[in-house]
Amino acid sequence: MSGFLREGLVRQGTDYFTREFGVAPDGAWSAPGRVNVIGEHTDYNDGFAFPIAIDKRTVVAARSRGDRILRVASSAFSGVVESNLDKLNPEDLKGWAAYPLGVAWALVQDAPAGTLTGVDLALSSDVPAGAGLSSSAAVECAVALALNELWKLGLGRQALARIGQLAENRVVGAPTGIMDQSASLLGEPDHGLLLDCQSLQAESVPLGFAAAELGLLVIDTRTSHSHADGGYASRRRSCEDGAKAMGVSSLRALGPEDLPRAAGVLDGETFRRVRHVVTENQxxxxxxxxxxxxxxxxxxxxxxxxxxSMRDDFEISTPELDLAVSAAQAFGALGARMTGGGFGGAAIALVRNSDTPRVKDGIAREFARAGFTAPRVFPVSASAGARREE
Incomplete structure (x- = not known):
């Protein structure tokens, strides 16, 4: 994201805060969405993933209060949601406000009783929601960074990633791993993040896309998905069942050489789920x-x-995602895949810069021919992780 565009989004966020709450914020913090280059549904199996933070971000403007009240507003929704630090309960937090208030709840768990003050928070974002670009983690990480500073908690970025995951698991009800939050907090420009989800070790790996005149296109199929629905949870249960049947604590313990034995131990569906995770790690x-x-x-x-593998073994693709991938490949992409949790959302395509117009036009034509809603196709680049903006 260019400095001009980033500053515009930050100014939009601080101005929105002032309009909603009648006073200027103490500061503004932002966190990016992410594209997972490869490594899908591996994170909650203690496996490997390779995401990038992208140049689309969520900004949270925030101001400390003198009481125990939390107020949150979002430019994408009307109204202000109010809660109390003494009464935060995962079961009571619903809708869009569950993400920022869930982070507050997770941070409160280890804080000394009565030591934290209320906060006003206002959210603005240009991360497309429901597109598989982890708009939820962008919210969680921006809020976590802001509250960590305002409350003087002194938590490191890996600890904040676990806070975001806890909020998503316990409050939102989505059984996700830690990959999204890690990418949003630890990303670097022109680098991917090789993430070991078992040890939580993260290694920044140079991409070199610009020098090679390559880019990543996001193909947002505009078919929305939700991690809190049954499809994601059922895939996670299949993985847990497969690990148990194979006598290991997680599928991370299995390699491709274990698949012949797995085929003899597991039922057909569970085997396919396990095969995806094992081969995806590799x-x-x-x-x-x-x-x-x-x-x-x-x-x-x-x-x-x-x-x-995601289409055939894990069965999380859709006709729109399959068409996005096949069209991108047919019109010159070096490779393409769906990205994110599946059941909708986006695909990505690795393209030569010179081929980008042809790939975009070809995808649009194929979607129109199939009678699907026109996709949004746009480039993304690897960006910096969460940070204080002002």
Whole structure:
């Protein structure tokens, strides 16, 4: 995101706060959405993922209060939601406000009783919601960074990632892993994040897309999804059942060499779920190895293989996502795959910059021919993680 556009979003956020609450904020913090280059549904299986923070962000403007009241507003919704630090209860937090208030609840759990003051929060964002770009983690991480500073908690970024995950799991009710929050907090410009979700170790890996004249296109199919629905949870249960049947604590303990034994132990559906996770973990490692040894163009085939695995083994794709991928491939993408939790959302395509217009036009034509809603296709670049803006 250019400095001008970023400053515009920050100014929009601070002006919105002032209009809603009648006073200037103490500061503004932002956090990016993310694109997962590869490594889908591996994070809650203690596996590997390779996301980037993207140049679309959520801004939270905030101001400390002298009481115990929390007030949250969002430019995407009408009204102000009010709660009390002494009465935060996961079961009572609903709708869009569950994300920022869930973060507050998670932070309060380890804070000495009565030591924290209320806060006013106002959210603005240009991360598309429901598109698989983790707009929820952008909210959680921006709020976590702001409250960590205002409340002087002194938590590090990995601890804040766990706070965001706890809020999403316990308050929102989405059984997600820690990959989204880690990418939003730890991202760097022109770098991907090789994340070991078992140890929580994160390694920043240079992408080199600009030097290779390559870019990532997001193809938002405009078919919204929700991690809190049953499809995501059922896939997680299948993974847990498969690990238990194989006698391991998580699917991270299995490698491709274990799949023949798994085929004899597991029922057909559970085996397919396990095979996706096991092979996807290997694809993450192979992708990073190819990136380092051969450069970014070598990543394409792994993206294609990842999508096939999610479509056929994990069964989380949709006709719109499959068409986005096949059209991108047909019109010149080096590789393409759905990204995010599935059941809707977005795909990504790795393209040569010179081929971008042809790929975009081809995707639009194929969607029109199929009678689908016109997708939003736009480039993203690897961006900085969450930060204080002013």
């Amino acid at each position: 694809r993450v490692l192979d992708t990073v190895a190819a990136l380092r040894a051969e450069g970014p163009a070598a990543v394409g085939p792994f993206l294609n293989a990842s999508h096939a």
